[in-house]
Amino acid sequence: MKTTHPGWRYRLAITSRALAATAGGYALAAAFTAALSLALAQAMPRVEAVLTATMLAWLVYAGAAGWAFYARTAWGAWGGTLLPALVLGACAMAPRWLETLQ
Secondary structure, X not given: OOOOXXXXXXXXXXXXXXXXXXXXXXXXXXXXXXXXXXXHOOOOOHHHHHHHHHHHHHHHHHHHHHHHHHOOOHHHHHHHHXXXXXXXXXXXXHHHHHHHHO
């Protein structure tokens, strides 16, 4: 009986998904923390806002890691983690950008 070994494309796809889960998940969690802490700082003290956002970011990170392996393709895994990270990062940087325009 002939044994089959996973091909290099399969291994590359799994490696890409693992990188999307770790690096993309980290980027998403960091952007989420920054955006949420700025939003929560309007209603509570800064320290509590940052701590709350950081604790909730662990759930976002776990969701991003799960998404990386749930997506149909490796490209979908990267897109599902990096696109929201870019949007949240832009939301977090928007007040600073608006400050420089004035």
